[in-house]
Structure formats: C-alpha cells, structure tokens
Amino acid sequence: MNSNNKDSFGKKFLAYVKANPIVVMLVIVAIIVGITKDNFFSWKNFGNLMSNTAIRFLIALGVSGCLITKGTDLSAGRQAGLAACLSGILIQRGDYASRLTKLPEMNMFLVLLIVVAIGACLGLLNGVIITKLKVPPFITTLGTQTIVYGLCLVATDAQPIGGFQKSYIELITGRIGDTNGFHLPYLLFVAALFGAFFWFLYNKMRHGKYMYAIGGNEVAAEVSGVNTTKTLMLIYTTAGIMYAIAGWLLAGKTGASPPPAVSAPSAACSSACSCSSC
Amino acid sequence: MSEFVLEMRDVCKSFPGVKALDHAQLKLRPGKVHALMGENGAGKSTLMKCMFGIYTMDEGEIYIDGEKTAIRDPLDAWDKGISMVHQELQPIPARTIGENIFLGRYPMKKALGFIPIVDHDKMYEETAKLLERVHMNFDPRQKLGTLTVSQMQSVEIAKAVAGNCRVLILDEPTSSLTQNEVEALFRIVEDLKKENVAVVYISHKMDEILRISDEVTIMRDGQYIGTWDARDLTTDFIITKMVGRELTNLYPKRENVPGDVVFEVEDFTSINPRSFRHVSFNLRKGEILGVAGLVGAQRTELMEGLFGTRSHTSGTIKYQGRELHIRRPKDAIDQGIAMLTEDRRGSGIMGVLSVADNISIASLNKYVDHGFVLNTKKINDLVEENRQKMNIKTPSGKTLIKSLSGGNQQKVLIGRWLANNPDVLILDEPTRGIDVGAKYEIYCIIADLAKQGKSIIMISSEMGELIGMSDRIMVMCDGRMTGVIDGKDANQENIMALATQFE
Numbered sequence: 001m002n003s004n005n006k007d008s009f010g011k012k013f014l015a016y017v018k019a020n021p022i023v024v025m026l027v028i029v030a031i032i033v034g035i036t037k038d039n040f041f042s043w044k045n046f047g048n049l050m051s052n053t054a055i056r057f058l059i060a061l062g063v064s065g066c067l068i069t070k071g072t073d074l075s076a077g078r079q080a081g082l083a084a085c086l087s088g089i090l091i092q093r094g095d096y097a098s099r100l101t102k103l104p105e106m107n108m109f110l111v112l113l114i115v116v117a118i119g120a121c122l123g124l125l126n127g128v129i130i131t132k133l134k135v136p137p138f139i140t141t142l143g144t145q146t147i148v149y150g151l152c153l154v155a156t157d158a159q160p161i162g163g164f165q166k167s168y169i170e171l172i173t174g175r176i177g178d179t180n181g182f183h184l185p186y187l188l189f190v191a192a193l194f195g196a197f198f199w200f201l202y203n204k205m206r207h208g209k210y211m212y213a214i215g216g217n218e219v220a221a222e223v224s225g226v227n228t229t230k231t232l233m234l235i236y237t238t239a240g241i242m243y244a245i246a247g248w249l250l251a252g253k254t255g256a257s258p259p260p261a262v263s264a265p266s267a268a269c270s271s272a273c274s275c276s277s278c
Numbered sequence: 279m280s281e282f283v284l285e286m287r288d289v290c291k292s293f294p295g296v297k298a299l300d301h302a303q304l305k306l307r308p309g310k311v312h313a314l315m316g317e318n319g320a321g322k323s324t325l326m327k328c329m330f331g332i333y334t335m336d337e338g339e340i341y342i343d344g345e346k347t348a349i350r351d352p353l354d355a356w357d358k359g360i361s362m363v364h365q366e367l368q369p370i371p372a373r374t375i376g377e378n379i380f381l382g383r384y385p386m387k388k389a390l391g392f393i394p395i396v397d398h399d400k401m402y403e404e405t406a407k408l409l410e411r412v413h414m415n416f417d418p419r420q421k422l423g424t425l426t427v428s429q430m431q432s433v434e435i436a437k438a439v440a441g442n443c444r445v446l447i448l449d450e451p452t453s454s455l456t457q458n459e460v461e462a463l464f465r466i467v468e469d470l471k472k473e474n475v476a477v478v479y480i481s482h483k484m485d486e487i488l489r490i491s492d493e494v495t496i497m498r499d500g501q502y503i504g505t506w507d508a509r510d511l512t513t514d515f516i517i518t519k520m521v522g523r524e525l526t527n528l529y530p531k532r533e534n535v536p537g538d539v540v541f542e543v544e545d546f547t548s549i550n551p552r553s554f555r556h557v558s559f560n561l562r563k564g565e566i567l568g569v570a571g572l573v574g575a576q577r578t579e580l581m582e583g584l585f586g587t588r589s590h591t592s593g594t595i596k597y598q599g600r601e602l603h604i605r606r607p608k609d610a611i612d613q614g615i616a617m618l619t620e621d622r623r624g625s626g627i628m629g630v631l632s633v634a635d636n637i638s639i640a641s642l643n644k645y646v647d648h649g650f651v652l653n654t655k656k657i658n659d660l661v662e663e664n665r666q667k668m669n670i671k672t673p674s675g676k677t678l679i680k681s682l683s684g685g686n687q688q689k690v691l692i693g694r695w696l697a698n699n700p701d702v703l704i705l706d707e708p709t710r711g712i713d714v715g716a717k718y719e720i721y722c723i724i725a726d727l728a729k730q731g732k733s734i735i736m737i738s739s740e741m742g743e744l745i746g747m748s749d750r751i752m753v754m755c756d757g758r759m760t761g762v763i764d765g766k767d768a769n770q771e772n773i774m775a776l777a778t779q780f781e
Contacts, residue, residue, distance in 0.1 A: 202650050206642045213639050216628025223587060223625050224640040224694065225611040 004086050038205020047175060047183050050117035051253060055080075061198050062242030065235035068202075069214045071130065071137035073236070075145035076243055079122055081113040082152045083247025084254075088161035090114065091251070094164030100156070108168045115244045122148060127233035144158075164255065172252030187249060196241075211235060280344030282309045283476045284329070284360070284445050289338030291324055296518060298324040300500040302338075311467060313391055313479045313491035313508065317520055319711035321500040322480050326447050330362045331355040359444035363434045363451060371423030376405035378422050379437040408436040413468050428459035435466060439475070446470060450711075452486060456573050482713060484513045498522050505511045530721050530744035534728035536565035536749050540648045541702050541733055546583060546593030554580040556756045557593070558592040560700065566724065568748030568765070569737040570773050575754040578620050579651050579739045581766040585610045597702070611640065616695035620706035620737070622684065626691050629680035633672050634661050636679045637690050640699035644732050664693035668723060686717025692723060702725065707727045711742045721747060739771050 017024050034040045059076050066073040094105035122144065129140045177183030202208035210231045213221040223227050280716055284306045291299040299321045314322050327333045331349040340347055342358055349355045356364075358431055372377055380401050387397040405418035412432045422430060427676060431451060438446055448467075452460045467477055467490060479491055487494065487508070493502055494505040496519045502521050541561040548554045554576040561567050574736045582588040585602040595602045595611060605611045606675050612616070619625040620779070638645060640659045643654045643780065661675035668689045670680055679687055687710065697701060709717045724747065736743050744751055748765045754774035759778040 118538055205650055206646060206652065209635060209639065209642055209652065212631055212635065214634075216631045217625070219625040219641065220619075220628055223585075223607050223617065223619055225608040226608075227608060227641065239619075 026099035034274055041117050043182050044179055049184040053248050054187035058194055058242055058246040059192045061194055062239035066137060067213060068211050069232060069235060073239055074141040075148055076112050078145045078148040079119060079240060079243035080247040082148050082251060083119055083244040084251040085156045086115050087111055087248045087251040091165050091168050093165050110166060112198040112248050115248050116241050119240040120237050121245025123139045123237040124233060129164050131229040131232050169255055172249055282306055285341040286329060287339045288553050289325060289328055290326060291333060292337045298500050302497060302500060303502045304495055308476050308490040309471050309474045311479050311490050313487045313494045315520060316497035317514060317715055320497040326449060330360060359442050360449040361438035363441050364449055369422050369430050373421055373422060375416060375433055376402045376418040378433060379405050379408060395705060408440055412436045428455045444474055445476045445611050449480045460598050466579055475713040475721060496520055517714055525725045530725045532725045534564045537563035539568050540598050541595040544594045547591050548583055548639055549589045554583060555642045557759045559752050559759060561735060563733055564728050565749045566728050566734045566736060566747055567742040568751040569735060570751050571754035571777050577754050578706055581706055585704060600719060603665045611698060614701040616698060616700035617690055617704040618695060618706060618708055622687060627687055630678060632676050633679050633690055634675035637661055640694050658722045660697055667721060685712040688712060688720060702733045704735045741773060753777050
C-alpha cells in the first residue's frame with residue numbers, strides 16, 4: 001500500500017518533470033548557484049531578483065501580443081533602452097553639473113507620460129509598417145531596432161547618464177520591509193498589476209480573442225469580420241507602451257542609463273514569452 | 279508464399295478518449311486495387327498510418343508475404359516496399375521536381391574520392407525515368423511550384439513508386455482533381471497493377487471506387503465490417519454498410535418557399551481581367567440558389583468579391599433595394615451576409631483554438647457585458663445550443679477544433695455564422711471532404727435555414743448535390759454567368775452544356 005503510493009508519486013513527479021522541463025532546469029540552476037555562492041539564498045538577493053524580473057516581465061508582456069499573433073518584436077529591448085535614456089535625460093536634477101538638457105527640472109510622472117507617448121508612436125510605427133506595407137514583423141522590427149538604437153546613441157552622446165532626482169530613485173527602488181530582512185520591492189507590485197491587467201485583456205476581452213484568432217489563422221479571422229489591421233496595430237502600440245514603462249522603471253532602478261547595456265533584456269524577454277507559450 | 283502481399287490482423291489503436299481501431303483487418307493481393315471505405319473517423323487513415331509506421335499499433339499483427347513482421351517507422355515501411363501518397367500533399371514548391379522526389383535519400387557520390395556530395399546528374403536522370411513512368415513530360419530540373427496540383431500529385435506518385443514499391447497507399451487522391459486529371463491518375467494506377475503493385479485506394483467518391491477497384495473493405499467506427507468483390511457491389515449497399523443504417527434519401531425534403539427578390543447583383547466585375555466579369559443575378563428570400571461550374575469558372579472568386587475578400591472594379595450589390603458598399607468582410611457581415619469559405623483549413627477553422635473560440639469569433643460583440651467584459655457563460659450557451667441543434671460531436675467547448683472530424687468542423691463553422699443571424703448565407707462547397715452521414719445532416723441544416731426564410735447561395739462541384747438541393751441553379755463558365763436553370767428542370771446535361779460554354 002505504502003509503496004504503491006510512493007510509486008504513483010514518483011510517476012506524477014516524472015510526468016511533471018517531462019511536462020515542465022523549463023521549471024525544472026530553473027530549479028536546478030538555482031540550487032547550483034545557491035550552493036556555490038553563499039549570498040544567493042538571502043532576502044537581499046531575493047528582493048534584487050524580484051525587481052530585475054519585474055522589469056523584464058513588463059517587456060515580456062509587451063512582446064507576448066506580438067508572439068501570439070505569430071509575429072515578433074526584436075525592437076523590444078532597444079525601445080526600452082531608448083525610454084530609459086530619455087527618462088534619464090529628462091529626470092536629471094536641475095542643479096546637476098553635466099545636465100544634457102536646458103529644459104527646467106520636470107516632474108517624473110510627466111516624464112513617464114512623455115516616454116509612453118514616444119513608445120506608443122514607435123509601436124504604432126511598427127504596426128503600420130507590418131499591416132499597411134505588409135513587411136513581415138521580423139524584418140520590420142529588425143529595422144526599427146537599429147533606428148531606435150541610433151536615436152538612443154544620438155540622444156545620450158553615447159555617454160551614461162547620472163544625477164537623477166532623488167525622489168525618483170527612491171520611489172522606484174522602494175520596498176515594503178527592510179532590505180536585509182524579508183521585503184517586497186514596489187516593482188513587484190507594478191508587475192503583478194500589469195500581469196493581472198494583461199490576463200484580463202487576453203482572456204476576458206474581445207481584443208484578446210481576436211489576437212488568438214489572428215494567431216490561429218489570420219485569413220479565417222479576417223473572413224470572420226475581425227479587423228486584423230486594427231488589432232495588430234493596437235498590439236504593437238501596446239507593446240511600445242509597455243517597453244516605455246519598463247524603460248522608465250529601468251533607469252530609476254539602475255540609477256543611471258547606460259545605453260549599450262539595455263539591449264540585453266530583449267532576447268531574455270522574447271525567450272521568456274516563447275518558453276511560457278510552449 | 280501467401281496469396282496476400284500484405285496482411286494486417288486484429289489491429290487495435292487507442293488515442294486518449296477514443297478507440298480509433300478496434301480489431302481492424304486488411305488483406306492486400308498483388309496487382310489488385312483495394313478500396314478502403316468508411317465515413318470520416320472510421321479509422322481508415324489510422325489503419326494506413328499503422329501500416330506505414332507513423333503510428334505504432336497497440337495490438338495486432340502485420341504479415342508481409344505471409345511472414346510476420348513489424349514496421350517501426352516510415353523509413354522501415356519504405357524498405358519493405360510500402361509507400362504512401364498522403365491526402366495533404368507536402369511539396370517544397372521552391373525546389374526542383376528531382377529534389378522533391380529524392381528528398382531525404384539523395385543519390386550520393388564521392389568528390390575527389392572522399393567528400394560525399396549529392397550526385398545531381400544521377401538524381402535527375404532517375405527522376406526523368408520515374409516521370410516517364412507516370413506519363414509526365416517534364417524537365418526534372420523544373421521547380422515544383424510551376425506545376426498544377428494534379429501534376430504535383432503525379433510527382434508524389436512517382437516518388438512513391440521509386441524503389442521496389444509493392445504496396446502503394448493513395449489517400450483521397452482525387453479530392454482536388456478535375457475529371458481529366460482523374461483519368462490520368464487511373465491510367466497510372468492501371469500501369470501499376472500490371473507491375474503487380476497492390477494499391478490501397480481511399481476515397482469517398484462511389485463512382486471512382488466502383489470503377490477502379492477490384493476489392494472493397496468497409497470500416498465503421500474503427501471496426502472491420504467486411505471485404506467484398508467490387509463487381510458485386512452497388513452504391514446503396516456500400517453506403518448502408520458504411521453508415522450502418524439505411525439511407526433512404528440522399529437529400530432531405532425541402533419545404534422552403536422562395537419569396538420576393540431580396541439580393542441583387544448587377545454587372546459585377548473583378549479587377550483581375552481573367553476573373554469574374556459582368557455577372558448579374560438575384561436571390562429570393564428563402565431560396566437556395568445553386569452555383570455550378572467547372573474548376574476555374576471563378577465561382578469562389580465571385581463570392582469572395584461579394585463578401586469583400588477580393589476587389590471588384592464595377593458592379594452594384596443591392597439588398598432589399600438598398601445599395602451595399604462592401605470593401606472588407608466586416609462590411610458584409612454588418613449587412614447580414616455570411617460566407618462559409620471553400621478552404622476549411624485555410625480560411626475557416628483556427629485549428630489551435632477551442633470549439634468555443636471558433637464558434638464565437640464572428641459574433642463576439644453580442645457576448646460582451648458592460649462594453650468590454652466577455653460573458654463566458656453566454657458563449658458556453660452558444661456552444662451548447664449549436665451542439666444540440668446540429669448534433670456536433672465534440673467532448674466539450676474547450677476541445678481544440680482541429681481534433682474534430684471534417685463534418686463536425688463544418689458544423690461549428692456554420693454555427694459561427696448563424697450566431698450572427700445573417701439573412702444571406704453564401705456556402706462554398708459546404709460538404710467537401712465530408713462523409714455521407716454528415717453530408718445529409720448538413721443538407722438538413724441548409725434546408726431548414728431556407729425554410730426559416732434565409733436566402734442561400736450554394737457553390738458545389740457535385741452535380742447531384744446541386745440538383746437535389748437547389749431551387750434555381752446559376753451556371754458559370756470562365757468568369758461569366760452563362761445561364762440560370764430552374765431546379766426542377768436541371769439535369770447533368772443542361773448544366774454541363776452551360777458550364778462549357780466558352781467564348
């Protein structure tokens with residue numbers, strides 16, 4: 001009797017491993033790193049991991065729509081990077097010595113609105129090229145990626161930007177609890193909030209159903225009266241907005257905007273989405 | 279030596295939730311054409327996939343030349359002389375005929391004595407020989423994409439008979455062929471018979487089966503029903519055995535009464551000069567208008583033009599006296615027009631999505647609360663209502679539509695359109711690739727819709743269906759409308775006369 005139970009547990013465990021290889025790999029990696037690095041299993045590192053993942057999660061949410069409709073967005077990381085750089089430039093303290101702009105010191109939420117507007121425009125640009133000019137998403141976003149990266153270098157003179165308003169950094173790196181004990185970074189709540197919103201959007205609203213329909217069979221969706229052009233434009237625009245929000249948070253989290261470093265999340269986020277959709 | 283080249287005994291195969299094969303059997307004689315018949319879902323394809331090594335049998339035995347054997351995978355099957363031409367061709371259009379035929383088993387040679395490279399000369403030489411065998415006069419270096427569908431099929435057969443082919447499986451080989459092309463295929467089959475190849479022929483077309491086959495095995499629900507000599511069989515007998523009940527009528531009694539003209543098309547012309555031009559016709563309330571024509575008559579194109587998936591240069595569409603401006607499908611849908619497309623897989627179902635998603639996609643606006651939240655309960659009610667009304671066989675609304683049979687997929691798509699409560703329904707080949715029993719059910723649905731006062735346009739390539747179901751039949755030839763025949767006066771001859779009225 002006892003061994004029977006054990007068997008079925010073993011079988012269930014094996015079945016789980018087979019069905020979720022990615023989760024299993026992640027656990028293995030965590031264990032290995034935890035053994036070799038003594039501060040890996042600490043509350044401080046936990047908080048750190050959470051806030052890093054939170055920003056990537058936001059970018060991944062943006063990419064997810066593109067992937068669901070059998071597209072892709074290679075410009076995700078660069079767009080987030082541009083938003084980070086622009087946020088950095090605009091949020092510099094008024095009294096900072098090497099300011100990049102002559103504009104007066106701006107409220108950080110005004111800056112968020114500005115970068116979101118720019119992100120929306122870039123996303124819409126992707127959407128227009130894909131739907132109206134019929135360029136495949138891979139090619140389109142490969143192109144816009146380069147353009148966006150160029151803009152980023154021009155805007156920052158290829159220099160890292162520092163000297164942000166103190167309140168901005170404090171807000172974004174803020175947390176509930178003490179850094180050395182158990183704590184939850186604010187970013188985690190932001191990610192959870194957006195996650196919930198996207199779940200609702202994808203599962204409970206027409207837009208989500210239309211997205212899956214386009215991904216399932218674009219011709220059939222069009223024949224069924226789905227406005228595929230509008231839906232796709234909306235998806236890429238939403239994606240642009242998500243990258244901008246992520247970029248604004250990224251700059252505050254790192255405390256500086258180093259332009260070359262911000263391309264890294266792109267690949268990570270795309271693979272995060274692809275893996276979870278498998 | 280056994281009298282059978284290949285024998286399958288007591289084959290069982292289960293998939294989660296379904297017993298696809300239940301002690302099925304098949305015995306093939308060399309040099310004979312063996313027809314395998316049954317409704318969709320009867321297990322024909324599964325049995326063939328077991329023979330070809332794509333599936334492993336749960337139970338059962340395979341004998342080749344009387345010796346017990348096992349078939350591990352398609353390559354193993356190929357080595358044992360079994361080849362298969364699949365229902366869905368999977369050609370690589372951008373490569374040459376030769377490369378398609380020798381894909382995966384290229385003849386090799388050694389360059390400089392040691393570097394293995396593909397021996398292109400040998401490959402094309404052998405391709406030329408094979409093409410000759412299937413009566414095709416083509417350059418082996420020609421790109422496959424330049425051929426027509428039937429020519430590609432001949433290439434597939436050439437590929438299948440390369441090597442020591444002893445058993446050839448043809449899975450619905452004629453579903454996309456014209457009459458002339460079918461004749462060409464039959465000539466190839468006759469040749470193969472002379473070479474002592476055993477041919478397994480799967481098809482739904484009775485006249486073909488009775489013409490070409492020597493023996494017929496009938497299956498139902500995964501079970502073996504029996505094998506008969508083809509000479510002793512009649513269509514009625516086969517249908518009775520396939521369906522398991524008597525089908526007294528092929529078409530239901532229609533009780534619809536055509537009323538006033540509600541839908542008028544005048545001088546409708548495509549932007550493509552070789553497509554439909556100057557087509558005018560009208561449609562009455564509660565009428566079934568059949569549309570006949572040969573392949574290439576531009577019937578589908580005309581309907582797609584009306585529905586807004588194709589552009590037109592001139593012409594007007596009037597609905598109840600009002601002129602409609604249709605630029606995209608949504609415009610047509612908003613005006614109460616629905617269109618069931620011809621290519622169920624290409625432009626109908628969204629295979630990876632559920633039945634519920636598929637059935638509700640065209641009418642989601644009706645299932646929204648507070649302007650933005652989808653009402654899952656209402657969508658489930660829609661699925662349930664259709665399931666009962668049309669007898670859709672699906673475990674639940676969450677089932678992926680691709681796992682349903684063709685007939686049930688078609689019912690889901692009809693349900694998708696009916697959810698919008700349209701007044702005009704365009705049905706393009708509504709029963710293509712659907713088995714006899716489900717066909718009858720779909721005819722009943724169509725007849726019932728007409729009785730409810732819906733106006734129906736039905737394109738079909740099956741004469742019997744058109745004559746049996748239509749109040750009037752519009753005939754097209756080469757992009758023009760060549761005539762309209764009253765349903766009562768229609769027969770094969772007067773339809774064909776109009777369908778072949780080339781300029």
